[in-house]
Amino acid sequence: xxxxxxxxxxxxxxxxxxxxxxxxxxxxxxxxxxxxxxxxxxxxxxxxxxxxxxxxxxxxxxxxxxxxxxxxxxxxxxxxxxxxxxxxxxxxxxxxxxxxxxxxxxxxxxxxxxxxxxxxxxxxxxxxxxxxxxxxxxxxxxxxxxxxxxxxxxxxxxxxxxxxxxxxxxxxxxxxxxxxxxxxxxxxxxxxxxxxxxxxxxxxxxxxxxxxxxxxxxxxxxxxxxxxxxxxxxxxxxxxxxxxxxxxxxxxxxxxxxxxxxxxxxxxxxxx
Amino acid sequence: xxxxxxxxxxxxxxxxxxxxxxxxxxxxxxxxxxxxxxxxxxxxxxxxxxxxxxxxxxxxxxxxxxxxxxxxxxxxxxxxxxxxxxxxxxxxxxxxxxxxxxxxxxxxxxxxxxxxxxxxxxxxxxxxxxxxxxxxxxxxxxxxxxxxxxxxxxxxxxxxxxxxxxxxxxxxxxxxxxxxxxxxxxxxxxxxxxxxxxxxxxxxxxxxxxxxxxxxxxxxxxxxxxxxxxxxxxxxxxxxxxxxxxxxxxxxxxxxxxxxxxxxxxxxxxxxxxxxxxxxxxxxxxxxxxxxxxxxxxxxxxxxxxxxxxx
Numbered sequence: 001x002x003x004x005x006x007x008x009x010x011x012x013x014x015x016x017x018x019x020x021x022x023x024x025x026x027x028x029x030x031x032x033x034x035x036x037x038x039x040x041x042x043x044x045x046x047x048x049x050x051x052x053x054x055x056x057x058x059x060x061x062x063x064x065x066x067x068x069x070x071x072x073x074x075x076x077x078x079x080x081x082x083x084x085x086x087x088x089x090x091x092x093x094x095x096x097x098x099x100x101x102x103x104x105x106x107x108x109x110x111x112x113x114x115x116x117x118x119x120x121x122x123x124x125x126x127x128x129x130x131x132x133x134x135x136x137x138x139x140x141x142x143x144x145x146x147x148x149x150x151x152x153x154x155x156x157x158x159x160x161x162x163x164x165x166x167x168x169x170x171x172x173x174x175x176x177x178x179x180x181x182x183x184x185x186x187x188x189x190x191x192x193x194x195x196x197x198x199x200x201x202x203x204x205x206x207x208x209x210x211x212x213x214x215x216x217x218x219x220x221x222x223x224x225x226x227x228x229x230x231x232x233x234x235x236x237x238x239x240x241x242x243x244x245x246x247x248x249x250x251x252x253x254x255x256x257x258x259x260x261x262x263x264x265x266x267x268x269x270x271x272x
Numbered sequence: 273x274x275x276x277x278x279x280x281x282x283x284x285x286x287x288x289x290x291x292x293x294x295x296x297x298x299x300x301x302x303x304x305x306x307x308x309x310x311x312x313x314x315x316x317x318x319x320x321x322x323x324x325x326x327x328x329x330x331x332x333x334x335x336x337x338x339x340x341x342x343x344x345x346x347x348x349x350x351x352x353x354x355x356x357x358x359x360x361x362x363x364x365x366x367x368x369x370x371x372x373x374x375x376x377x378x379x380x381x382x383x384x385x386x387x388x389x390x391x392x393x394x395x396x397x398x399x400x401x402x403x404x405x406x407x408x409x410x411x412x413x414x415x416x417x418x419x420x421x422x423x424x425x426x427x428x429x430x431x432x433x434x435x436x437x438x439x440x441x442x443x444x445x446x447x448x449x450x451x452x453x454x455x456x457x458x459x460x461x462x463x464x465x466x467x468x469x470x471x472x473x474x475x476x477x478x479x480x481x482x483x484x485x486x487x488x489x490x491x492x493x494x495x496x497x498x499x500x501x502x503x504x505x506x507x508x509x510x511x512x513x514x515x516x517x518x519x520x521x522x523x524x525x526x527x528x529x530x531x532x533x534x535x536x537x538x539x540x541x542x543x544x545x546x547x548x549x550x551x552x553x554x555x556x557x558x559x560x561x562x563x564x565x566x567x568x569x570x571x572x573x574x575x576x577x578x579x580x581x582x583x
Contacts, residue, residue: 010388010396017403020418020458021410023429027421040429086310095303104314106578110571111318114519114540115560118547119324125338142317145310203411205522210548222413226526229420236421247414254409255402 024247027240028052035237051241058231058242060217060224068202068220071133075140076197080190082141083148088178090149091156092164109146114206121210131215136208140201148193155189156182199250221246322564328557335551343554350558359534360542360559367518367538370449374517377457379510382464387494389469401466408462416526419455445535448528452536455523460516464509471505472498504577511574515567539563 027035028051029044055061089095090102120139121130129135159182167177205222212218228242329350331343354360385404389397410418423430425440441447475498483493499506521540524530530537530545537545540563547556 006388006391007393007396010392010400013385013388014400014403017400017407017458017462020415020422021406023422024414024418036427040427040432082309082313085306089303089306093300093303093306095300098303101307101311103575103579105310106575107571108314108318110515110574112515112519112564112567112571114521115543115563115567116318116321116325117521117540117544118553118556118560119321119328121548122328122333122338122553123321123324138313138317142313145313149310199409199411203413205413205526209522209525210544222411222522225413225417228417236424236427239417240421243414243417247411250411251406251409255405 021247024240024243027236028244030237032235032237051235051237052245054232054235054238055228055242055245058224058228058238060219063217064219064221064224067133067218068222071137071140071220072198072201074134074137075144075201076194078137078141079144079148079197080194083145083152083193084186086149087152087156091153092161105146105149109150111143111146113143117206117210120207124211129211131212131218133218136211136220137201139207139211140197140204143204144193144197144200147196151193151196152186152189155186159185195253198253202250325557325560325564328554329561331554333554333557338551338553346554350554354555354558354562363534363537363539363542366536370453370538371514371518373453374456374460375510375513377453378460378464378513378517379506381457382461382468382509383506385461385465386468386472387498389465390472401469404462404466407458408466410459412459412522413526415455415459416523419451420527423451442528443532445532448532448536452524452527455527456517456520459523460513464513467509468502468505471502475501508574508577511570515570515574518567518570519563539566 026042026044029047029049030041031046031048031050034041034044034046086101086105090098090105124130124132124135163181163185164177167181168174172180203222204220205226208220208223209226212220212223225242225246228239232238328343330345330347331337332346332349333343337343385400389400392400422428423441425431425438425442430441431437431439441451479497480493483497488496518538519540520538521544524536524538524541525544528536530541539559543556543559543563546552546559
């Protein structure tokens with residue numbers, strides 16, 4: 001009896017959790033007349049790809065896609081390189097000011113970005129960086145940087161210093177030791193932080209909304225999706241197809257990598 | 273921040289302290305060169321905007337100054353205008369209610385889900401965890417768009433289920449507020465539940481068993497065994513959720529733009545509205561500064577916890 005109650009509650013939770021995503025996908029595959037029928041069917045009885053065709057032929061679709069990829073890629077790569085350097089300094093070297101730097105990184109990790117929309121807009125405007133994908137990449141890079149430093153530093157700390165010293169004794173230079181010995185051990189950390197950076201930059205809406213004003217061609221997918229209905233009005237099939245196309249890369253990357261880095265991230269959460 | 277980017281606190285381990293190395297490296301320029309790019313980025317893209325917000329908040333900075341420049345110093349006039357106006361206080365109160373309702377629901381529900389996960393059989397548990405991961409990973413704007421569709425007045429499935437076809441959730445302040453709460457809770461519970469569950473699994477099974485043998489009820493076991501052990505984690509999740517919900521912007525902006533009639537205007541939305549819609553960059557910056565100050569209280573508590581672990 002208790003067991004049945006528990007499983008029942010779990011099923012309800014499961015349904016509530018998954019339904020919105022399920023409904024997005026199902027709607028995207030339903031023909032318009034089924035979407036508009038009086039009694040919605042829970043399954044796509046007559047599946048169609050029409051809505052995906054509509055979404056993909058929407059004006060600027062491919063350039064938004066390209067913009068999103070470029071901005072995300074640039075932000076993630078930059079954050080990895082810059083934070084790897086800083087994380088190495090924090091984890092492996094002793095220097096005056098190290099403590100202050102660590103506190104600053106922790107504080108930056110909790111930066112109230114939403115409060116900085118207005119000054120960021122003014123700064124971009126003054127520096128002629130409105131409608132610039134570089135500025136946008138810069139902001140996303142900075143948003144993900146502190147977390148990336150802290151995480152990579154944690155992974156570096158976990159690599160025993162003896163491993164590195166052994167390489168040095170064997171005649172490797174500090175750089176070679178890093179590249180050949182530490183770097184491979186860092187792979188899960190690099191993956192976890194790239195995943196985090198990718199999702200942050202791919203999803204980001206507030207700053208694109210503020211920093212890309214006139215040049216519509218510079219917009220990214222989140223803004224495209226949020227304004228999709230201005231153009232397509234009540235075409236919910238196409239809107240859900242657009243949402244599916246936008247969410248797909250994140251869902252795929254997340255579910256793929258989650259299993260691999262999930263354990264590390266969960267362990268981190270427990271310790272935090 | 274989107275739910276999916278809510279990164280769990282990363283692992284912190286202590287650096288091996290070696291006096292020998294310390295002595296050798298104290299004067300080397302290498303550490304400073306290595307952190308230089310990060311420091312430059314932080315100064316340009318975080319510190320400078322923060323300072324700029326502070327500066328604009330004590331200036332007369334509107335449409336004219338945006339185009340021509342030459343903003344003049346006006347002292348605390350903007351703050352005076354803000355704090356003596358009625359709207360600010362009603363927005364602040366609304367933000368407090370918004371934060372409280374969401375955080376209570378998120379923490380309560382995710383505790384329930386985490387405890388449920390602990391007791392489920394393997395197959396059911398994996399299924400539920402995968403569903404949670406899926407919801408967690410759904411991008412904010414995608415989820416927001418989905419909720420517009422779920423709650424659509426004529427064809428939305430929610431109105432069909434409740435048999436109230438034609439009712440518009442987006443026209444009524446209270447209903448709009450409710451939809452936004454449901455959206456944010458749906459997006460936030462997965463992270464909190466999975467994190468709490470990860471914490472629960474670290475409690476040795478023997479503790480539960482001995483508590484049960486001693487005749488403890490489920491409720492007693494939770495309040496006397498589970499909660500004290502997981503207290504730091506509850507504190508972490510609650511403070512993170514407070515910060516995230518308080519500064520939540522894209523969901524509200526896309527769904528309601530703070531409307532109808534200001535019913536969903538929280539502090540970040542308010543700052544954006546008066547800056548970008550009314551071109552009152554000065555007043556908007558003052559709101560931003562107030563937001564930072566309020567958040568700083570939550571942030572400092574968090575920072576202290578992080579530093580305790582660091583030392």
